[in-house]
Amino acid sequence: MPTRVVRVKVLFDARARIAALLWLVKPRVVGGDLGQATVRVVPRDLRRRVDELDATHDDEECGCDWRHTCASHQSMGGASHVIARDGRYGEVTEDDVKHFVRCVGGDAAGVVVSTSATATNLQDGGGDALDKYNVDWMGKYHGRSRVAVLPKTTEELSAIMARCHARNLAVVPQGGNTGLVGGGVPAHDEVVVNLGRMNAIVSIDEDAGVSVVEAGVVLEELESAVRARGMTVPLDLGAKGKCQMGGCVSTNAGGLRLLRYGSLRGSVLGLEVVLANGEVLDLLRTLRKDNTGYDLKQLFIGAEGTLGIVTKIAILTPRAPTNVNVALFGLDSFASCVELLKLARGRLGEILSAFEFFDRESLDLVLEQLKGTRDPLAKPCPFYVVVETSGSVKSHDNAKLQAFLKIVKNKRVIVDGVVGKDEKHAFALWTLRERISVALKYAGAVYKYDISLPTARMYNLVTTLRARLAPQFGSGVKVLGYGHLGDGNLHLNISCAEYTDALERAIEPFVYEYTRDERGSVSAEHGLGIMKAEEIIYSKDAKAVELMGAMKRALDPRGILNPYKVLPAATRAAALVPMSKL
Numbered sequence: 001m002p003t004r005v006v007r008v009k010v011l012f013d014a015r016a017r018i019a020a021l022l023w024l025v026k027p028r029v030v031g032g033d034l035g036q037a038t039v040r041v042v043p044r045d046l047r048r049r050v051d052e053l054d055a056t057h058d059d060e061e062c063g064c065d066w067r068h069t070c071a072s073h074q075s076m077g078g079a080s081h082v083i084a085r086d087g088r089y090g091e092v093t094e095d096d097v098k099h100f101v102r103c104v105g106g107d108a109a110g111v112v113v114s115t116s117a118t119a120t121n122l123q124d125g126g127g128d129a130l131d132k133y134n135v136d137w138m139g140k141y142h143g144r145s146r147v148a149v150l151p152k153t154t155e156e157l158s159a160i161m162a163r164c165h166a167r168n169l170a171v172v173p174q175g176g177n178t179g180l181v182g183g184g185v186p187a188h189d190e191v192v193v194n195l196g197r198m199n200a201i202v203s204i205d206e207d208a209g210v211s212v213v214e215a216g217v218v219l220e221e222l223e224s225a226v227r228a229r230g231m232t233v234p235l236d237l238g239a240k241g242k243c244q245m246g247g248c249v250s251t252n253a254g255g256l257r258l259l260r261y262g263s264l265r266g267s268v269l270g271l272e273v274v275l276a277n278g279e280v281l282d283l284l285r286t287l288r289k290d291n292t293g294y295d296l297k298q299l300f301i302g303a304e305g306t307l308g309i310v311t312k313i314a315i316l317t318p319r320a321p322t323n324v325n326v327a328l329f330g331l332d333s334f335a336s337c338v339e340l341l342k343l344a345r346g347r348l349g350e351i352l353s354a355f356e357f358f359d360r361e362s363l364d365l366v367l368e369q370l371k372g373t374r375d376p377l378a379k380p381c382p383f384y385v386v387v388e389t390s391g392s393v394k395s396h397d398n399a400k401l402q403a404f405l406k407i408v409k410n411k412r413v414i415v416d417g418v419v420g421k422d423e424k425h426a427f428a429l430w431t432l433r434e435r436i437s438v439a440l441k442y443a444g445a446v447y448k449y450d451i452s453l454p455t456a457r458m459y460n461l462v463t464t465l466r467a468r469l470a471p472q473f474g475s476g477v478k479v480l481g482y483g484h485l486g487d488g489n490l491h492l493n494i495s496c497a498e499y500t501d502a503l504e505r506a507i508e509p510f511v512y513e514y515t516r517d518e519r520g521s522v523s524a525e526h527g528l529g530i531m532k533a534e535e536i537i538y539s540k541d542a543k544a545v546e547l548m549g550a551m552k553r554a555l556d557p558r559g560i561l562n563p564y565k566v567l568p569a570a571t572r573a574a575a576l577v578p579m580s581k582l
């Protein structure tokens with residue numbers, strides 16, 4: 001059973017190292033009065049700096065000149081949700097920082113402290129070592145943490161958590177910081193625990209098709225490592241170059257391969273987790289079958305860092321397909337997209353590996369924002385579908401695809417279509433779907449909703465919302481629909497120049513009520529984070545939320561793990577065990 005250990009080189013900001021050392025030699029006040037800190041939209045100047053820190057903005061990767069494109073689209077402003085800091089949490093002191101440095105064995109790179117002089121480090125425009133930990137990928141949510149710790153081992157993390165627990169310091173676990181609901185950044189001054197340095201691939205077992213990784217391994221790095229052995233990761237998403245396996249597990253990320261491999265809940269075989277009090281819970285098994293009692297690992301999958309910090313993962317890595325085809329179709333109605341899905345399921349069967357849709361509005365934005373992209377078909381269509389097949393016998397797969405193409409053409413389900421002629425062409429077709437979220441980010445402000453709805457009626461929400469917003473907001477507000485049609489998952493996005501209360505009020509709670517009335521889910525795959533902690537009630541009944549509170553109480557009685565996220569404020573408050581009883 002071949003085993004390989006890979007430690008990925010991580011680069012550190014020299015400024016942050018110096019700051020950590022300075023902190024220790026020069027006493028200073030930490031935290032201070034942060035008052036009614038807010039989850040707010042990042043100011044214009046800062047937004048560019050955050051973009052520059054963003055590893056997904058890679059010219060080579062996306063083939064576009066993002067710096068140029070971004071510079072002309074910085075028009076953010078205003079504030080969104082305001083959440084009060086909970087005064088029960090302690091504030092980080094100089095002693096805590098010294099302790100954290102000891103926990104990471106005196107390695108200054110393992111503790112990053114704010115380099116700005118003021119408590120409102122993000123507002124001073126001077127650039128701060130903590131910016132990249134405080135601000136999310138969209139540049140939409142930001143906190144005011146003064147310290148980020150980056151342990152290298154489970155033992156180090158355990159010691160850090162024991163300290164935070166004893167001192168009642170709130171903590172936000174953080175992976176690649178690509179989450180889309182503000183879950184991975186602090187709401188206030190929480191200690192950021194970033195898993196980026198726990199990035200070893202522990203083992204790859206080709207016989208069993210199972211890999212064991214530390215939580216900080218980047219999805220794309222795992223994919224490359226297993227690909228070299230003819231295997232694949234049963235998860236793929238647009239953020240693969242930056243998101244970490246721990247973050248993916250903690251959000252139960254769905255992505256582009258769920259149709260083929262199912263949810264991570266089925267692919268993850270085992271976990272190691274550090275609990276709120278620093279104890280290590282060893283659920284790291286590589287067994288496919290294990291019915292000994294409750295399946296505790298499921299509690300941490302999709303818990304968004306509120307129940308424990310995932311440190312190691314055992315995940316199925318099946319054989320990679322050797323023959324992949326990608327086709328893109330233009331269609332004249334959403335009903336035709338649904339008809340195409342039915343035919344794809346019936347005719348392509350076991351080789352169907354992705355079925356994604358987007359509307360013309362989404363494509364227009366991609367063509368406008370991402371350099372190097374091209375209209376894929378001769379004439380514009382209102383809807384597009386990307387179909388991928390993955391198999392292992394070329395002649396068989398290709399024959400199936402040809403038969404499928406013939407039937408959808410003859411039945412006039414599609415208006416036009418194109419099949420990727422080589423890998424480069426297939427990649428270009430995929431880009432039109434996969435990078436819509438990047439185009440949205442460049443275009444300005446975006447309200448994002450990630451909804452499960454009955455497939456056939458899914459797009460009605462897009463047209464209903466368009467009709468609702470147009471009279472008041474005109475053409476400056478664009479409503480886009482795209483998503484994982486094969487999974488019944490709509491990404492509803494409202495793109496506009498800036499965030500305004502009026503627009504937000506016109507969208508919410510309407511979108512949530514609509515989803516509730518359809519018995520859908522207000523979070524299909526992105527999680528609840530800080531954005532939708534109160535909105536869980538639209539998709540879960542009161543008893544279920546109460547039980548979640550009981551789980552939170554059992555695992556994190558002080559409520560230090562990712563406070564303000566996932567559960568409504570009232571449920572979180574009820575879950576806290578009074579200090580006198582601890």
Ligand code: FAD
Binds near residue numbers: 185238253255437
């Ligand atoms: P972060 O953003 O750092 O954190 C996400 C949440 O997990 C936070 O609540 C955080 O506290 C918690 N967390 C992180 N690491 C740990 C840990 N080790 N232990 C405990 N808690 C932890 N999502 C999809 O589901 N499908 C998609 O197709 C998809 N496409 C995307 C495309 C783009 C371009 C972008 C920017 C995002 C996309 N996402 C998608 C959202 C995001 O990438 C996923 O949610 C991803 O799983 C987050 O991983 P991360 O490492 O960046 O986590």
Ligand code: MLT
Binds near residue numbers: 238433434436484
């Ligand atoms: C996607 O499917 O593209 C992602 O979930 C990101 C998004 O919703 O924008």
Ligand code: ZN
Binds near residue numbers: 483525
């Ligand atoms: Zn998605």
